[in-house]
Amino acid sequence: MNRSIVHMDLDTFFVSCERRNNSKLNGIPLIIGGGDRGVVASCSYEARKFGVRSAMPIRMALRLCPDAKVIRGDHELYSNLSHTVTEIIQERVPVMEKASIDEFYLDLSGMDKFFGCYQWTKEIASAVTKEAGLPISFALSANKTVSKIGTGESKPVGRLEIKDLDIRPFLNPLSIKKIPMVGDKTFQLLSRIGIRTIHTLSEMPVLVLQQMIGVNGKELWKKANGIDENPVVPYSERKSISTERTFTNDTMDVVELKRLISGMAEQLAYQLRQEKWLTSTVVVKIRYANFDTETKQCKVSYTSADHTLSRVALELFNKAYTRRMRLRLVGLRFTGLVHGNHQMNLFEDTEQQMNLYQTMDYLKNRFGMGALGRASGFDFEK
Known part of the structure; x- marks a missing residue:
């Protein structure tokens, strides 16, 4: 049976939570973070246009975008809204994995014969926006890696389906940075030998990659080729x-x-x-x-x-x-x-x-x- 895996991601989650409670924050550069010496926890798309990014020092962010409004953040609000979204999704799908406070994987394999996986996912996303008041993006594909990359490419408020025959054409032109397991060090290492796109990486011999980056070489090659057998792990809250x-x-x-x-x-x-x-x-x-x-x-x-x-x-x-x-x-x-x-x-x-x-x-x-x-x-x- 072909797998149907969805990745859902709440768009600029902390920012969206604040805007949900205060519409005056809509449309302006917004930074969520911890004071003058802290770092950016989240930022709006308006701020990102100036080069502001998560984990950037607040002072640097304000140099790039001096008109941005900085909010310290409401941790309890974010946790409560995350819980609300979790419940909305969980009651509508057979298997859900909560990957983070604002990310979810759904396994809808076999559901096409009942309703249609893409249509079902669209209705779940609409329910999240209607009931929780938060924007959410998603991508549907054959596995977790492709669907996660797809969500990133479809934001904001993206709705994307990547069918089996479209996986390689979709992945090939993208930067290897789009692969979830590629950090800065791996990117720099591969870039030095001219590997910057997923297509080039997918054509590398597995043994060469293993010699370069160790045991993860094979896994990286598989992801570059759109292969990921990792299951969606049913969610259970640890207390x-x-x-x-x-x-x-x-x-x-x-x-x-x-x-x-x-x-x-x-x-x-x-x-x-x-x-x-x-x-x-x-x-x-x-x-x-x-x-x-x-x-x-x-x-x-x-x-x-x-x-x-x-x-x-x-x-x-x-x-x-x-x-x-x-x-x-x-x-x-x-x-x-x-x-x-x-x-x-x-x-x-x-x-x-x-x-x-x-x-x-x-x-x-x-x-x-x-x-x-x-x-x-x-x-x-x-």
Whole structure:
């Protein structure tokens, strides 16, 4: 059976959410981001015409587009609207995967005989716009890679169907940057030997690509040829991630307890980034030697940054640990998760902080979780 895979993407999601609630923002250059030293989380098409892009420092964005209006952003609004769109889509399709806060894959394979996959997808997109008040683009094709590239090419408010015979003609003239797994380093490497279009990449010998970029060479070649067997994974919301430590001997060593909590925060934040989650709630749990248990929690702006989560966790520990009594257990939990692309808190973090986390995660991925970390999380007496 031929596959029918749809990729749906909410257009300039954060910007659209703000405009939904304030029509005065329509038609003007708009930047969503975190203050003077922060970076651009999202920007309108009007701002993009001046060269403004996501993850660009706010100061640089305003130099390019001085008339742009900057809004700090409403994290709760974006999360609630994402949930609304998820429900609208999920109740209308047999299989849906939520790829990020504003991206979805649908598997409509076999549905043509009932209604027509393209017509069905158009009606879903119309329902999103009508019920949630948000613009959405989509592309329908044989697999996830082609449909995702198609959505990008069809924006804004795009409606595109790429049939099997049209896949290669559609992909061939496009830049290799359009392939989801091609980052800046891979693009630069391939560009140096003259590979800049998908057509040229598709004709490269697989073994040569594997020698150049490693094990991903074959997968990259397949995507350039419009081949992608990856399934649409049914969506299920993960509620929280957590860790806790029960001591062999009860303790009231506050310095050691804070070191442990700081290390827990770093470990869980790294896990969030690896699994592409952002958290909105931090929960600290302590259990005294007499088994009395205390928990404290705090709402935060969506983030996966160690320095933010560690600070909040330590503040909650100070509020929870009020008795001069030994502890037998401490625990840390992040909840209120949203599944998003690998990103730091674009509303709060500076460009330097984002680069630091990317470097730290690279080193941890290569050498292991214990390869490096914050000084507050290490026990130097061991």
